Amino acid sequence: MVVAMAAMVLLPIEASDAGWLSDVIKGSPKQGRSAKQARPPKHVTSPKPAALARRAAAPKRHAVKLAALGPLHLSPAALKPVATRCDPAKLRILLDVGHTAESEGAISARNVSEFVFNLRLAKQIEEKLKAEGFVETRLLLTEGKAKRSLFKRVATANDLRADLFLSIHHDSVPNKFLEDWEFGGKKSRFSDRFSGYSVFVSRNNPDFKTSLSFAELIGKEMKAQGLDYAKQYSEPIMGRHQRPLLNAETGVYRYDELIVLRKTRMAAALLEAGSIINRDEELKMSSPERRDIISSSVVAAVKEFCEPRWGILGPL
Template identity: 40%
Template sequence: MAIAAVALPLAAHAGPGRAPLVAVDVGHTLAAPGAISARGRAEFDFNRDLALQVVAALARLNVRTELVNPDGAIESLAARPAQVPAADFLLSIHHDSVGERELEHWQPDGETHSYSDRWAGHSLFVSRRNPDPGHSVLCAVAIGARLQRAGFVPTQKNGRQREYADRPHAVHFYDNLVVLYRARQPALLFEAGVIKHRDEELLLRDPRRQALMAGEIATGIAACLAAGR
């Protein structure tokens, strides 16, 4: 489905001579930490690790950043974009899970945890209720392309329930995600991988792989911001 871009340039907030500002949101909270991995680690911890890597990668590209929710204390989804009204782009970092019916159980280190090795890979989500859905899709595609060029493989899991905005790059529409439609700038939610998958969980914990993924995300965002100026 085609999305018409709005007339305003992507980095309209930036102004002459000012580096663009990207808000990087750490998904979930300490009180509601999201999915639990195959080995018992909370999604919030994965999200924060990758978000910090993305912030560092953007800084190396001379892109200004603002980290949202690093302490896991922002419980309201609407409060996240409200903290960064002047940002030129909002990226919300998450990690994926699977449905309850697909889970099995195992006992690593003597503790019982749920897992599923059926699905692995990243995916991206945008909202048509966002004030700039066209540029949200554009940036999602740019990130998806960079990731695949670097060897990261997207998942097709979410295509079962979410319409594709761009199938080759695993970009989906998720119109009612509050953090996306309450944003005042182009925005996307990134699912870095499936932490219920036992092998992928270990990859997602690896700081070197996190840095590689963050570098491709940052490069995609920087290119998208530059194209919108």
Template identity: 70%
Template sequence: MVAGFRPRRFVIVAIAAFVLLPIEVSDARWLPDFFKFPSKHTAAPKHAKSARPARLARHRAAAKPHRTRLAALGPAILPRSALKPASTPCDPATFRLVLDVGHTAESEGAMSARNVAEFVFNLRLARLIEEKLKTEGFTETRLLVTEGKARPSLFKRVAAANGLDADLLLSIHHDSVPNKLLEDWEFEGKKSHYSDRFSGYSVFVSHDNPDFKTSLSFAELIGKELKADGLHYAEQYTQPIMGRDQHPLLDKETGVYSYDELIVLRKARMPAVLLEAGSIINRDEELEMDSPERQNMIGSAVVAAVKEFCEPRQAILGPL
């Protein structure tokens, strides 16, 4: 040890001098390495990409940076973005949600217990949600109705959604069960099939979506709103009896499942969620899904989820 050198006093003086320096976060790369703490999250994985649409990126780039001073650090200046959560609020007037009507007039999806095509249910509910969203100020909402046979229409709808420069995609469907679980009956003199064993809504997301985290957040909001209205989610997807239609349950409180292979979810360039609004192969629930009361309940739940998804988040340190 060098004679006359007092390490404790030196450290205190050095720290005090450092705190009093007017450092700006964006220009702090000059700091010596011993002031930086290593983190396993420092380097982003090679496959990680920004999932925000270009339009939102342009909005953020155009916004003027706001800075605030932290009393604890003296004159240090930090950008406002450093004090906020990762998620950012959206402007309802410019936020673009695409409502994808599941299936097509040529490929109508499942058939209900009373011989009504799923596409009819999907289109009616999607139109109702579109109307409600636009009434609430989400005027950029787009209704996507696709034509064509089943598989080709999947790629057409994804291409159309991506071309709309959307911020969020919600695909509207109504549920059924695998053919092996169907039972026979007659309705109005016509042969039909039903299964009263299962009922309820379900919400699906894909891990392969470029913004899985945001997709999951929105899916959970939808499930939360539906649950708050007294509805329950379909639990059969966790059961082995579903065979290849069995899917992992990601949120047991709100009924969110993963369905990674769904083209409409994994190929969309924006956060994407698929909603099975209810079972139309269940005879009792089909009648409920056909009622204006249930349709309005589901439509209002989706709108409430969108509004909560877009509401301004408070800064970590409160209003600045």
């Protein structure tokens, strides 16, 4: 009997019987039955010839041979979570500075162009990423009018075969929300009604799933720093500027028509770092402290994107 049991241990176990292995390891509830219950019936009929023929004709299933029923030893690789990883030194990150010197984007409540805010923040993000080992990070600066510059950005990103594309912007509001005021002896416009950051992705991006994951990491890190996202984009009052909210926790919206998001051939996201048309938030966005918070959030998001374990354990 001992010999027979040993022979059974060494027999192949088919994939369809894999569930039995868990019963062996955990301890099957059926083990409590009496020997009488476990004894096979006295009269066992042999399989019919037709059944044997069908079994022989069926394709063989993959078999896993077990040498013994001792503890299972899994390799370290099998214990690691399945996740995309990358080499920071080789990850090509493109930081797109929104707008151009000729087409400056929004004008802040204190008459400063959005392009100035974008360039200042993008440079700080670049410096921090390179300091963390992401040495292939590049700033993308283009010239010319708005629409033409957009296609230049896309062409450059695709030619460089970037792995990640992040467009840096600062927010405003539709004209119907603007109010007049005077600053520094000049007429200006403001809206203190809305504030906060937002992150956008396009469903038309060829790697939408990765784009969304990256955008959510950025939003998560911004939120972890105590920042709130701009909730107005999900409201009907925004009219044609209303966008579907994909994540109510992280402030990620869908904006399918954005050229820099749908035409790039890599994962892409657009960050509106904050509202510069809001007078209080503009002052914060101008401060080194707020730029440090935002740039650190982006760096943390890139680290977690590249090495998911970092987001749980912190830097190793």
